[in-house]
Amino acid sequence: MGFLSGKKALITGVASERSIATGITEAFAREGAELAFTYQGDKLKSRVEELAHAHGSELVLPLDVTRDNEIEAVFGSLKDVWGGIDIVIHSIGFAPRELLQGGYLESVTREGYALAHDISAYSFAALGKAARPLMQGRDASLLTLTYLGAVRAVPMYNVMGPAKASLEANVRFMAAELGAEGIRVNGISAGPIKTLAAAGIKGFRGMLGAAEKMSALRRNVTIEEVGNTAAFLSSDLASGITGEILYVDAGYNIMG
Ligand code: 0WD
Known part of the structure; x- marks a missing residue:
């Protein structure tokens, strides 16, 4: 029996077989989550x-997180089918491509800044708001994906840096508020992984190369490694952990 057996989990952000959410799906399925x-x-x-059918799931719902009615519809359907929910995985991020090249101040615009924050940060709070009533009395968990650019001025990450900083602050504020209801909220700060979202960042290859050369383990991380950590953090094995950003980056962030 897996350590997620009996848990009902919503996974967002699957865009390809390379998506971090795909790695999370594999680990969750292996550990017995529905x-x-x-x-x-x-x-x-x-x-x-x-992907859903391969893991025995028929629950596949449309969701653009900029639309409140779609968020409402997703949790309405989950309430009808499941009654409640134990785990939400938020693996969503976006900034207009033009803002992910050149300098930060050179590329940033009011509209691009607002959109990046809406999709990459506010959406986590929005999912938390909608999931909250379905998570009562269940030892539930909300988990998001973030990046080192939240706390360091990583070249070309530009507007996604402030957006991820906001996302990480959301983790703390949501954890503080939901803790009394037994709901935990955490983030995984993943090292660079070649996915569709990553391909939008100019100079992403350089980030991969730097991580390979400079990380403690002298290599990049995989979606399987992020998936395993997500499974642990979402499970009752991590019952004492909330409000935390856990780095899954082969030890890149600790190096001098
Ligand atoms: O190096 C990396 N790949 C890292 C990614 C390092 C550290 C963190 N992350 C984060 C990303 O910022 C994101 O928050 O992990 C999360 C997942 O990203 P991913 O797996 O790297 O990227 P991808 O496979 O592209 O999935 C992200 C998906 C979108 O994909 P596309 O490529 O279509 O933009 O986020 C979803 C979409 O499926 N997404 C949305 N979902 C709902 N509503 C929206 C939206 N408005 N916008 C994007």
Whole structure:
């Protein structure tokens, strides 16, 4: 029996077989969680359905996190089918591509800044708000994915830096508020991994190369490693951990 057996988990952010959310799905399925998925846009529907079916799940729902009615519909469906929910995985981030090249002040715009923060940071609070009533009395967990650019001025990460800083502050504020209800809130700060979102960052190869050369383990991390950590953090094995940002970066952030 896996350490997530009996847990009902919603996984967002599957966009391809390389997505971090795909690595999380594999680990969750192996550990016995019951899964539901969301997809953004019709183009991704069949891909996410395929992954869901491979893990015995029929619960695949559309979700663009900029739309309140879609967030409401997702949790409405989960309430109908499951009654409640134990785990939400927020693996969503976005900034307009033009803002992820050149200098920060050179590229940033009011609209781009607002959109990056809406999709990458506010959406975690929005999912937390909607999930909260379904998580009562269940030792539940909310988990998001962040990056070192939240706390360091990583070149080219630009507007995503402030957006991830906001996301990490959300982890702390949400953890403080939801703790009394037995709901834990954490973030995983992953090292660079080649995914669709990462391909949008100019100079991403350089980030991968630097991590490989400079991390304590002298290599990059995999979606399987992030998936295993997500499974642990979302499980009752991590019952004493909340409000935390856990680095899964092969020890890059500790190096001088
Ligand atoms: O190096 C990396 N890949 C790292 C990623 C290092 C550290 C953290 N992360 C974070 C990302 O910032 C993001 O928060 O992990 C999370 C997942 O990213 P990923 O797995 O690297 O990227 P990807 O496979 O592209 O999935 C992110 C997905 C989107 O994919 P696309 O490529 O279509 O933009 O986020 C989803 C979408 O599926 N997404 C949305 N979902 C709902 N509503 C929205 C939206 N408005 N916008 C993007």
